[in-house]
Amino acid sequence: MSKGDQMANILVIDDEKDVRVVLKEVLRRAGHDVTLAANGREGLEKLAADGADVVVTDVIMPGTNGVAMVQQIREAHPDMPIIVISGGGNVAPMDYEPGAISTSAYLASATIAGANRTLTKPFERQALVDAVQELLAE
Amino acid sequence: MAKRLTTLSSRLVLIVLLIHAVLLPVLFLALSAVVKQNMADSFIDHARVQGRLLADGLELELDKSQSILVAHLDSAILGGRIVYATLQHGDDEITNSLMVSSDLTLFNEDFEFGEHGDQTYYLSLPIISATDMAMLHLGFDESLTQGDFENVQRSIVLIIVAYLLIVIVAMISLSATMTRPLNWLQRASRTIASGEYDRKLETDSNLLEIHNLTQDLERMRRNLVKVNARLRHAQRLESLGTLAGGVAHEFNNVLQPLLLYTDLALEDLPDDSPVVENMERILALANRAKGLSQQILTFGHIDEDAALEEQPFSPVVEEAIIMIRALLPATVDFRVEISAQVGLVRCDPTQIQQLVVNLCNNAYQALTTGDTHINVTLSRRSVDADLAARHPNLRAGEYVVLGVADTGRGMDAETIERIYEPFFTTQTVGEGTGLGLSVVHGIVRRHDGEILLTSEVGKGTQFQIYLPLVSSAGHNKHEQR
Secondary structure (H helix, E strand, C coil): CCCCCCCCEEEEECCCHHHHHHHHHHHHHCCCEEEEECCHHHHHHHHHHHCCCEEEEECEECCEEHHHHHHHHHHHCCCCCEEEEEECCEECCCCCCCCCEEHHHHHHHHHHHCCCEEEEECCCHHHHHHHHHHHHHC | CCCHHHCHHHHHHHHHHHHHHHHHHHHHHHHHHHHHHHHHHHHHHHHHHHHHHHHHHHHCCCCCCHHHHHHHHHHHHHCCCEEEEEEEECCEEEECCCCCCCCCCCCCCCCCCCHHHCCEEEEEEEEECCCCEEEEEEEEECHHHHHHHHHHHHHHHHHHHHHHHHHHHHHHHHHHHHHHHHHHHHHHHHHHHCCCCCCCCCCCCCCHHHHHHHHHHHHHHHHHHHHHHHHHHHHHHHHHHHHHHHHHHHHHHHHHHHHHHHHHHHHHCCCCCCHHHHHHHHHHHHHHHHHHHHHHHHHCCCCCCCCCEEEEHHHHHHHHHHHHHHHCCCCCEEEEEECCCCCEEEECHHHHHHHHHHHHHHHHHHCCCCCCEEEEEEEEEEECHHHHHHCCCCCCEEEEEEEEEECCCCCCHHHHHHCCCCCCCCCCCCCCCCCHHHHHHHHHHHCCCEEEEEEECCCEEEEEEEEEEECCCCCECCCCC
């Protein structure tokens, strides 16, 4: 950590275990405490139970409407910094009907729902660390 | 019945019947009148000649006894056609004694055949000799000639009826001949409308209208085949883009931990560790994979964050040309003709530069040894309605046209059909990614443009990228569809 950087409790929500774990390690090395959740429901429960300074969440996860989840967090915690992340590309819409929605559309929706920052996977390690610091400093 | 009369053949037959229904009675009446006049003239001439001969005979016999005169008149009666003969000589009235008809009492002179309606033609002839004079009254039988005339009338009716039958049969046959190619065309059009485009439209009819109609329909069919092929091609690329986007999404989820773990591991390793070099190679490969994933997304024009902005187009292309000159070997004959100010285009400069680089790289890969070159041009062009009709992504209006031509190997139709598919490549395995032209396609689509491609095996390939020009006032110059 460089001088002036703040330490924070960060909740990371991602359905991909490898992504969750590596993000935890990246944030831990940046000096933060990290709690992990594997889906939206677990994330909301942990947020309600333990709270967090920053939420980093995937926006496309099986069984979770990421955009609605961001909206719920924003309603419950109006000042909570939220960073949404998503793998670039496109995915079938939530109801699995034919067609595909690009992840940029999801990220845009999440921003409207209240996300403060968006990151498209694969992003650089520093990009996440900087985003967290910027939000903590605001 | 009403429905049947809507067909061309039934209408033709009906029209011909109506025309004949008016014309044939007129023809019948005219013919009858002419024939009747001729027969009457002939009858009267004949009667006058016969009467004159009788009168001449009697002239020499006027001084003879009454019985001799009666014998003369009787012989005339026996000669046929004359039904009575009376000679007025002074106060005497000498009449034939044979075949006397009681109702013939009038000596009126007839002026026409058939006058008085009594089947008799009256004729009076003066007999004047040097010493004497008399008047001969004759009656000629009109019934035989009348009978002949009725027979002729019946013949005319029979001829007209026969003619009418022949006309009807001929019309049915003619209309069938005329409508046969039309019916065939109708069936063929229905086949095409049902989605079978392969049936060629042709006719053996030598009627100009049908020949022209067939040619027009055949031209429409060929256009339909082309448009359909283009549509299928676009749909295939669309679905490939969607598929590729889905793959890229999963791929990025894998790449994320791969990149970060490698980065973290490198941080943990002492600088002199023998593992560092390999870890750095892994990181470089992961970054290359990241680049590939981004190219796939460009093809599907997915996840583009940068907004398109109006800017002068020539400098954007010129910058790309500088890059390409640095990349291409100095031996390559690289010719550039760029109009300095083609105008404003709504574009993403990074993507346009990538497009130019990819096209030039593609041209370079196609070059063979010998007298070959790459030619890059940039100019503006008006797209007319005709060109727009042939290319669904073009609209009538002003465009900039970026041309990249090479005199290399060229491509066959099968290759052209597939060149925009991701990972399709004609290069040896390992030489190219097969993404270059897929990316070009994605960029052009995102910029609302069109690619026109001509290529000939052994002669070379020319790409023309049409991108819509923006007017100086900032309004798009293209017709809205």
